Amino acid sequence: MNVLLILVLLGLSRTATGTPDTCESCGLRPMADGREISRVARSRDAQPGAWPWMVSVQQVWSTGIVHVCGGSLVGPRWVLTAAHCFVDARNVPTWRVLAGATHLAHDRPEVQVRFVKQLVLHEDYDNVSQKNDVALVELDHPVRCGPHVQRACLPDPSLPLSATANCYVSGWGTTSAKAAASPLVLQEFQVHLIDSHTCNGSGWHRGGVHPHNVCAGYPRGGGGDTCRGDSGGPLVCQDGRSDRFWLVGVSSWGRGCARAHRPGVYTSTQSFHHWILAKMGLDSPGTTTRSTA
Template identity: 60%
Template sequence: MCILLVLVLLALCRPVQGTGDTCETCGHRPMDYDSDKSRVVGGRDAQPGTWPWIVSIQSPWQAGTGHVCGGTLIRPQWVLTAAHYFIEARNIEAWRVVAGATQLSHLGPEAQVRNIKRLLVHDQYNNISQSNDIALLELDQPVQCNIYVQLACVPQPSLKVSQLTTCYVGGWGATAEGALASNDMLQEAQVLLIDTHICNGSGWYRGAIHQHNLCAGYPQGGIDTCQGDSGGPLVCRDPRAERFWLVGVTSWGRGCARVRRSGVYVSTRHFFNWILEQTELQPAERPAPTPAEVQPAERPVPTPAETDNATPSPFPYQKLVAFFKLMRELLQYPWAGKS
């Protein structure tokens, strides 16, 4: 029994090998860097694997690396992005999506490249008001999840986004307003969610913000997304779990990092049902099932095991899985000296 207890303790303390090899969960960062140490006063280079759900969407007619805009993996074969970059897009099957990348000019063995099979733009998108600026890309082949490629968690409408205080944006867009070229290295920045009533008020956007938008940045400016970052993720850490929620899709803004001109994002929870309907992962007439009601084979969107009222587990999910696997192996071991 003492040997058994020692082995159990070792299993809980040792690093879990091969975590993130499946796409059954979402919002995890296997290469989890300490977010408190990555707080920024401006955009900076992201470390490999920091944001494993972000992708670069590239056109064969774009100069340089071909980067046009960003996107977010929400299923192995589906990317969520902004609609406005695809209004005049041609030969979409020739475009490509790059997952697992940090530096676009040197992708490295961890990068996965896929072509686009299908583009689905929201049927109520308005390119003048930028309302419903959201689109889906179906890939020709699913990605393989690993420590560099993971899925983001799309929140249900009940998520209280205002309670999430640690949020980040990222992308390969321009690092200065008016810059002609995208950035080669993935950039990251911490931002604050700004109350939409403030963001929509006098001296800010004066009524241009829709009910399905979010604002993020800083009132004084200085940190923001820019051209080429559109379609990329705005993610927030859930303080009760080791996960991130994809709360927004980068949409638009006036200039970059201007005072009282924060970035404007599409709130993903408002489009949860639309996403399920368009991807045919769930019939439109059925309400979204709870995690307990969904069988693994029919899970519409990877969702966290924790509910809104959950408390953090004392051990990370992956280590608990490793623990139970080890226990199963130990119980099957032919112990000698049985009394």
Template identity: 50%
Template sequence: AQVRHIKRLIFHEHYSAVRRINDIALLQLDQPVHCNHYIQLACVPDNSLQVPGMSPCYVGGWGATYEGALELPHILQEVAVTLIDNHICNSSEWNGELVKDTHLCAGYQQGGVGTCQGDSGGPLICKDRIGDYYWLVGVTNWGYGCARMQLPGVYSSVQRYYNWIVTHLS
């Protein structure tokens, strides 16, 4: 295992839990992480990447494995999800216009698979259409319950925060 400590934490200056916006932060670690079979890099997408329709996509986290769970897993969980168009996600039958243009939706219409309590801050990654690498397209943000029907997980779109990320990395 590789243990790292947080050297610096940068929250988005306009974060609002009530309005569910700008829920993104950067962590600077005390020393580099070494890539291996279990730890891989993911690219940060700028505005030129066509994120909608990317597949396959995966979410990972240490959160509950089902709604109402009293114990959390001891092993990092990962599951395949599908990106869902924000217009569908915002329909009155789904999330009802709570999803902003700085969000992505991912999961399945029928539910059953997705993020849960404790997964917030975890990655939503999608495989590149051509190359053998992945893009960090989202950060787990919020949702209703765990993988409910027509209530997919909502993620902060990393692409929408590209300029903010670049500004704060320099």
């Protein structure tokens, strides 16, 4: 974990559709400008605005500010992350969220800082088995969406993952299990979804994967994988028919990093679709479900 500088809160000018300060769209990458996403297995530095729903969940100490977990904006006031990030959480007002950032120690106009109003952990979260490892963070006031800050799209349970294409993970976690420090620059890498039955089998995770989990990585190891500090971050997959990305998983747990037959395990957002919407107080899931276009 890194001690960070306190970043200046500055505004954004427009959204992907040109409408000032709104969050009507989701799952789009306005700053990508048609750039090819890295298809290499190992992580690389992400470009500014590459993953505009990505946030850093941080705790403020008297000695500085520490990155604890990743998270994804799912609404102007809401961040979806992992429950295990807050097992020992105390004093909620000392937690904050950094949106629009790529380099955690650089002040840039697109960076927005919000403090945490409340933590909402799943009522049945189990810290031993990591069942129901999902949480929502409510911000003290909304973010302003723009090219560097967008909300993620939550797929409803009817979206078949087979209808998605390339899948990616991003985060500020360590790049290997033996790394002494985490990078300050956001890392990105491609992963492959792995059949849950295979992932849970003998020689793999041996029954530790729950029905509400998704596995992603590389069967032979050595490729991209989440590691320490990536918890709570997004697993996104591109819609097979558009440029939109779906937030299909929340980084939950793993055994080591990038080991053979030990892919990363994620909390399936589809399994918790109703819970997420209910906790956010959304009566209608219209803007967060799968597109029929």
